[in-house]
Amino acid sequence: QVQLQQSGPGLVKPSQTLSLTCAISGDSVSSNNAAWSWIRQSPSGGLEWLGRTYYRSKWNNDYAVSVKSRMTINADTSKNQFSLQLNSVTPEDTAVYYCAEGVAARGYDHWGQGTLVTVSS
Amino acid sequence: DIVMTQSPLSLPVTPGEPASISCRSSQSLLHSNGNTYLHWYLQKPGQSPQLLIYLASNRASGVPDRFSGSGSGTDFTLKINKVEAEDVGVYSCMQALQTPHTFGQGTKLEIK
Numbered sequence: 297q298v299q300l301q302q303s304g305p306g307l308v309k310p311s312q313t314l315s316l317t318c319a320i321s322g323d324s325v326s327s328n329n330a331a332w333s334w335i336r337q338s339p340s341g342g343l344e345w346l347g348r349t350y351y352r353s354k355w356n357n358d359y360a361v362s363v364k365s366r367m368t369i370n371a372d373t374s375k376n377q378f379s380l381q382l383n384s385v386t387p388e389d390t391a392v393y394y395c396a397e398g399v400a401a402r403g404y405d406h407w408g409q410g411t412l413v414t415v416s417s
Numbered sequence: 418d419i420v421m422t423q424s425p426l427s428l429p430v431t432p433g434e435p436a437s438i439s440c441r442s443s444q445s446l447l448h449s450n451g452n453t454y455l456h457w458y459l460q461k462p463g464q465s466p467q468l469l470i471y472l473a474s475n476r477a478s479g480v481p482d483r484f485s486g487s488g489s490g491t492d493f494t495l496k497i498n499k500v501e502a503e504d505v506g507v508y509s510c511m512q513a514l515q516t517p518h519t520f521g522q523g524t525k526l527e528i529k
Contacts, residue, residue, distance in 0.1 A: 341523055358517075398468075404458075
């Protein structure tokens, strides 16, 4: 059974970098059958897909256009985890951030517990 | 980006009664491989979203058979045969045909 455990600060100052980590158990971040994504939920409730990383003979990344210039997703094979970095945050980045595992044909069938990140000075 | 539109946004239901949620996409979600990349999620209060239905009509592991998904192309429906108290939460459809994967606004189901 795949389990995802998120970690990272809940408060980030404006203009700084938001960093979150998702530790994986029950699967490998290098799996050829999985993709590892970040999704956030704004205070208004809507879910927004941010991006993903996946390994298919080489590492691949996709990002939402809305955050592409500020966002990096990295996989750490030594720790079997992946991470999110979002630069130059503003209060509009305040949200609950989820990591999730899934591929297009299966949907996101495993989710982290969620991390509320507040951007405030 | 593919726009997903759900209705209704609020759904009060009496226990034991059926419920239905509609989801429409701005373009067909049918892939050339024959799969339709539409999934349904339920987010119970205080929890992370959970997968209910994948590829439009397949129940995810452990999902009760009172939940069913149907539809094709751009029009999809999630039905709950007989609503139970534990079904309260926000139901969201999501397209995975292309990135960015996009979600509907969510339908909040509450018990009358």
